[in-house]
Amino acid sequence: MMTKNKWNVVIIGGGLAGLTAALHLANFNCLVCLIEKNEYPNHKVCGEYVSNEVLPYLKSLGVNPFSVGAKEISKFKITDSVGKPITATLPLGGFGISRFAFDQLLYETIKNKVYVVFDTVEKINFEKNQFEISTQKKGVFKADFVVGAFGKRSNIDSFLNRKFMRQNSPWLAVKAHYDYDFSEDTVALHNFSGGYCGLSKTENDVVNACYLTTFKSFKKYGKIAEFQKQEMSKNPFLNEFFSKAKPLFKKPLTISQISFQKKNPVENHIFMVGDSAGLIHPLCGNGMAMAIKSAQIFSEIFLKSFQKNNFNRALIEAEYIKSWKNEFESRLKTGRLIQRVLMNPSTSKVGFAMAKVVPSIVPMIIKKTHGNTTP
Numbered sequence: 001m002m003t004k005n006k007w008n009v010v011i012i013g014g015g016l017a018g019l020t021a022a023l024h025l026a027n028f029n030c031l032v033c034l035i036e037k038n039e040y041p042n043h044k045v046c047g048e049y050v051s052n053e054v055l056p057y058l059k060s061l062g063v064n065p066f067s068v069g070a071k072e073i074s075k076f077k078i079t080d081s082v083g084k085p086i087t088a089t090l091p092l093g094g095f096g097i098s099r100f101a102f103d104q105l106l107y108e109t110i111k112n113k114v115y116v117v118f119d120t121v122e123k124i125n126f127e128k129n130q131f132e133i134s135t136q137k138k139g140v141f142k143a144d145f146v147v148g149a150f151g152k153r154s155n156i157d158s159f160l161n162r163k164f165m166r167q168n169s170p171w172l173a174v175k176a177h178y179d180y181d182f183s184e185d186t187v188a189l190h191n192f193s194g195g196y197c198g199l200s201k202t203e204n205d206v207v208n209a210c211y212l213t214t215f216k217s218f219k220k221y222g223k224i225a226e227f228q229k230q231e232m233s234k235n236p237f238l239n240e241f242f243s244k245a246k247p248l249f250k251k252p253l254t255i256s257q258i259s260f261q262k263k264n265p266v267e268n269h270i271f272m273v274g275d276s277a278g279l280i281h282p283l284c285g286n287g288m289a290m291a292i293k294s295a296q297i298f299s300e301i302f303l304k305s306f307q308k309n310n311f312n313r314a315l316i317e318a319e320y321i322k323s324w325k326n327e328f329e330s331r332l333k334t335g336r337l338i339q340r341v342l343m344n345p346s347t348s349k350v351g352f353a354m355a356k357v358v359p360s361i362v363p364m365i366i367k368k369t370h371g372n373t374t375p
């Protein structure tokens, strides 16, 4: 394996976006180093429902989520805060897989092709058309190009002084796995005052429950168990779930300061992929597909120059920004709109009433937040 000097591309962050970009680039003989702060496998706060829009692309990279038992999901059920349900068939469908298994599957696929370093990146400097990436323990890495795949919130965002880090976010999220009788072909989204909770099955037959809520709503109760029992359980579906489901984690995972603010797809010459470029509201259920798709977009653009050995940084950056915006800008906008409608009790009531009368609205909205399947 190569030493730390010097790489065509250093990828910072080995979640879905970073792992996919690493695999795609390495398949075309690019010298790639991926730096990830945590060892695999590990659990992440995530709804764990992946849209099928990225399945053909994953398969083209030699990654098959069903080889580790992912569940096929074709139905969607949404309830309002008093538990009135609407069901729909998902236009593209998707699959249920834990991040524990999905990230590990990708890591196993790349580990003999890509130089993976387990360490935390602290600084990235760009000078004389060259990057120097400083890590906590393993020194400095040099690269021609850097991909930022460090997720929704990282120390690197502070280092780069990114705008969204200067504003507090009201959102927090909680996730845990449970033993519970639940249809494996369904992803459910249950509203409650101040948030919504997704339920779906993963490869190992457990139910993942992941919810997003405002700090304001949560702080009335202060404790997760109290919040689930007293606030969330006003929705009868969640009441049934939390009273019968057997928790499989010692305690749920939590994250806070989740920002849905706009971000730039390129900053300080770093190509941002996945949540580093922008996070869609989780109720749209396709942040992971967007992370994978943005890795594909970057890789395809970069490889055109790599294969000709002719790099014009400004042109590559401009092409990536344009393609990223074309693919994601309107989805993010629709996601923000749906979030606003669902989180406001009166607009949410109207929305649910409309969807009851015209059920085709639901798949139509889902389509607007998702892309097409591309190989």
Ligand SMILES: Cc1cc2nc3c(=O)[nH]c(=O)nc-3n(C[C@H](O)[C@H](O)[C@H](O)COP(=O)(O)OP(=O)(O)OC[C@H]3O[C@@H](n4cnc5c(N)ncnc54)[C@H](O)[C@@H]3O)c2cc1C
Pocket: 012, 013, 014, 015, 016, 017, 018, 035, 036, 037, 038, 044, 045, 046, 047, 048, 049, 050, 051, 119, 120, 121, 122, 149, 150, 151, 152, 153, 154, 155, 156, 173, 174, 198, 210, 211, 212, 258, 273, 274, 275, 276, 279, 280, 282, 285, 286, 287, 288, 289, 291
């Ligand atoms: C509550 C909630 C529910 C969601 N539910 C769904 C869902 O059901 N379906 C869906 O498709 N999407 C969902 N999403 C969105 C989805 O989780 C993200 O879009 C997806 O994880 C993005 O992948 P990523 O690779 O960009 O980031 P991540 O998976 O977060 O990976 C970033 C990686 O960077 C590493 N890192 C960070 N800083 C450094 C550093 N300085 N040095 C080294 N490594 C670093 C981290 O350790 C991490 O492994 C949800 C999001 C939330 C908040």
